[in-house]
Amino acid sequence: MGAQPLMRIENLVKHFHVRLGAFGERAATVHALDDVNFDILEGETLSLVGESGCGKSTTGFTLLNLHRATEGKVIYQGKNIVELDEKAMRPYRRQLQIVFQDPYSTLNPRMTIGEAVGEPILFHKLATKAELKDRIATLLADVGLPPRFASRYPHELSGGQRQRVAIARALACQPKFIVCDEAISALDVSVQAQIINLLLDLQQKYGLTYLFIAHDLAVVRHISDRVGVMYLGRLAELATREELFEHPLHPYTKALLSAVPEADPAHERSRQRQILQGDVPSPLSPPSGCRFHTRCPIAMEICGKVVPEWREARAGHMVACHAVTEGLPG
Amino acid sequence: MMMASNIRPEPPAKTGERLLDVKGLTIEIETRTGPATIVDGIDLHVDKGETLGIVGESGCGKSLTMLSMMRLLPNKIKVTKGEANFAGRDLQKMSNSDLRKVRGGDVGFIFQDPMTSLNPVMRIGQQLAEPLIYHRGMSKAEARKRAGELLKLVGIPGAEDRLDAYPHELSGGMRQRVMIAIGLACNPQLLIADEPTTALDVTIQAQIVDLVKDLRDKLGMSVVWITHDLALIAGLVDRINVLYAGTVVEDAPVDALFANPSHPYTQGLLASIPKLSDERSTRLSSIGGTPPEPGRRPKGCPFAPRCPLAEAICHERVPSLEGLGQDGAHRVACFVAQRKLEAA
Numbered sequence: 001m002g003a004q005p006l007m008r009i010e011n012l013v014k015h016f017h018v019r020l021g022a023f024g025e026r027a028a029t030v031h032a033l034d035d036v037n038f039d040i041l042e043g044e045t046l047s048l049v050g051e052s053g054c055g056k057s058t059t060g061f062t063l064l065n066l067h068r069a070t071e072g073k074v075i076y077q078g079k080n081i082v083e084l085d086e087k088a089m090r091p092y093r094r095q096l097q098i099v100f101q102d103p104y105s106t107l108n109p110r111m112t113i114g115e116a117v118g119e120p121i122l123f124h125k126l127a128t129k130a131e132l133k134d135r136i137a138t139l140l141a142d143v144g145l146p147p148r149f150a151s152r153y154p155h156e157l158s159g160g161q162r163q164r165v166a167i168a169r170a171l172a173c174q175p176k177f178i179v180c181d182e183a184i185s186a187l188d189v190s191v192q193a194q195i196i197n198l199l200l201d202l203q204q205k206y207g208l209t210y211l212f213i214a215h216d217l218a219v220v221r222h223i224s225d226r227v228g229v230m231y232l233g234r235l236a237e238l239a240t241r242e243e244l245f246e247h248p249l250h251p252y253t254k255a256l257l258s259a260v261p262e263a264d265p266a267h268e269r270s271r272q273r274q275i276l277q278g279d280v281p282s283p284l285s286p287p288s289g290c291r292f293h294t295r296c297p298i299a300m301e302i303c304g305k306v307v308p309e310w311r312e313a314r315a316g317h318m319v320a321c322h323a324v325t326e327g328l329p330g
Numbered sequence: 331m332m333m334a335s336n337i338r339p340e341p342p343a344k345t346g347e348r349l350l351d352v353k354g355l356t357i358e359i360e361t362r363t364g365p366a367t368i369v370d371g372i373d374l375h376v377d378k379g380e381t382l383g384i385v386g387e388s389g390c391g392k393s394l395t396m397l398s399m400m401r402l403l404p405n406k407i408k409v410t411k412g413e414a415n416f417a418g419r420d421l422q423k424m425s426n427s428d429l430r431k432v433r434g435g436d437v438g439f440i441f442q443d444p445m446t447s448l449n450p451v452m453r454i455g456q457q458l459a460e461p462l463i464y465h466r467g468m469s470k471a472e473a474r475k476r477a478g479e480l481l482k483l484v485g486i487p488g489a490e491d492r493l494d495a496y497p498h499e500l501s502g503g504m505r506q507r508v509m510i511a512i513g514l515a516c517n518p519q520l521l522i523a524d525e526p527t528t529a530l531d532v533t534i535q536a537q538i539v540d541l542v543k544d545l546r547d548k549l550g551m552s553v554v555w556i557t558h559d560l561a562l563i564a565g566l567v568d569r570i571n572v573l574y575a576g577t578v579v580e581d582a583p584v585d586a587l588f589a590n591p592s593h594p595y596t597q598g599l600l601a602s603i604p605k606l607s608d609e610r611s612t613r614l615s616s617i618g619g620t621p622p623e624p625g626r627r628p629k630g631c632p633f634a635p636r637c638p639l640a641e642a643i644c645h646e647r648v649p650s651l652e653g654l655g656q657d658g659a660h661r662v663a664c665f666v667a668q669r670k671l672e673a674a
Contacts, residue, residue, distance in 0.1 A: 268565025
């Protein structure tokens with residue numbers, strides 16, 4: 001691809017301070033993100049995958065400065081945007097958009113679709129009131145909805161149509177970058193395919209960059225240029241889609257891939273799955289050393305003691321695993 | 331700790347004997363404008379020892395069909411026609427007290443969301459013991475012992491200690507295992523699993539699918555697995571029924587369904603699943619439009635308005651489920667598919 005980085009994430013840390021116990025008498029820290037480093041390249045689709053609670057959504061929120069980062073930098077257009085206050089952030093907000101999983105709870109039920117899509121246009125002064133109607137019609141057409149939808153309310157629309165509206169609203173700001181936070185997870189299979197196609201079309205048309213947060217690996221494999229695998233607040237592995245799916249290095253990635261079902265009965269019946277036992281440990285007290293060592297089939301002594309370094313194992317293929325570093329099979 | 335799946339016992343022998351036989355079941359919902367049909371004269375059956383997959387998108391009636399059999403429908407939704415025979419008895423006509431013996435006794439349930447299905451203020455052990463005391467007349471001590479065995483059966487580590495835990499103290503995967511243990515408590519002849527893995531992560535999902543497969547083979551029960559995910563059940567079920575707008579549009583042995591999907595809706599569903607071999611950014615084939623809402627069902631085939639192959643007759647008449655080929659095991663409700671086969 002050879003594209004320039006659009007965004008550079010350096011040593012990003014996000015801890016949430018919570019109070020536990022029936023009366024909130026115990027203070028505790030949720031280690032949601034720890035020392036996360038990666039670039040997002042211009043025009044690419046970078047996906048983050050992992051189990052619930054691994055920090056993939058927190059990453060999306062933190063790098064848009066929707067959660068205040070505890071430590072670290074997010075460099076966008078030469079500026080560390082995570083240290084900006086809300087006012088200084090405003091010009092960047094227009095360029096950096098997000099689409100959520102549930103469009104029903106993100107759309108105001110009392111606003112028509114036209115109002116919802118028009119609001120960011122007026123806020124960022126991207127069109128005059130006279131131009132607004134045409135602009136809304138164009139945006140609705142972009143996401144495959146007829147102009148008459150502008151006068152409808154969210155409850156009159158199906159889930160897929162509402163997600164199209166949420167995308168139109170993000171597009172209204174003429175963004176460079178969109179975080180898709182489980183944006184297609186709640187949709188039915190046939191509708192999901194429509195929205196995936198729509199996202200791919202819009203990316204081509206407007207040169208968008210996506211950070212795609214999802215747990216469905218079949219979808220991720222379909223749309224991504226690069227894929228990052230997260231486990232318990234840390235990146236385990238990041239590589240191009242071909243590298244990651246054909247030559248996964250991290251034992252967690254291997255286990256995750258082996259759990260994905262294929263639409264092939266004979267293959268499914270005969271396949272030898274590597275099934276991970278147990279659950280993800282609590283982010284309140286993550287395991288020492290490599291956070292995966294408690295469930296890892298090839299864990300060594302060092303894994304419980306030292307945090308593995310985030311390093312390039314092959315060209316463009318980043319991984320954090322002691323076994324890979326030592327060149328052991330795995 | 332990782333474990334390659336080990337060798338399984340042979341799946342139970344299929345006798346061809348009907349365990350569950352649903353005929354012409356129609357479900358209506360009361361709306362302000364009058365009753366609207368949600369499930370339209372559905373026929374389905376499960377043989378002894380058989381695992382049936384029911385696949386369809388949200389709102390197609392897959393869960394309601396199963397709930398209605400057990401007469402567990404919410405207010406305003408009613409069965410207006412049809413029968414549901416379980417082991418030779420019509421569940422729709424059974425007395426409430428007889429039916430209570432079937433629910434949770436001979437028929438076990440696993441629901442999608444264990445957090446709302448488990449009682450949050452009752453210990454796991456009590457919830458497991460309840461059906462054993464009620465259906466099997468066990469003493470409290472016996473039931474508690476059996477509850478511990480059940481938790482062990484579904485692979486909960488430290489099972490005996492967990493009996494005194496409350497649901498919120500367990501993870502999502504563990505709670506779903508507890509649900510399965512409750513579903514299995516009375517050695518049911520039929521286990522109905524309604525999207526049991528939808529809320530779970532892919533690694534936990536794989537654990538649960540393998541667990542149900544093992545338990546089925548060990549205990550020799552029939553299973554109905556309701557899902558929207560065709561790939562998930564590919565290796566689990568014997569036969570699949572594809573539902574669309576409250577009717578079965580295709581009924582086929584699992585291999586035949588994947589090798590030779592015959593209804594345009596099934597074809598569309600399979601084509602919208604991304605494949606390993608796809609190049610990045612190739613367009614996925616998708617089905618245009620959305621399913622009809624209850625009360626706005628089209629006159630002919632319910633899929634006709636979205637169907638790429640629809641002809642004049644499809645908008646006029648409702649196709650019935652007809653067998654394809656010689657043994658008739660693969661059935662489809664589609665005029666175009668049926669005609670194609672006759673011509674061949």
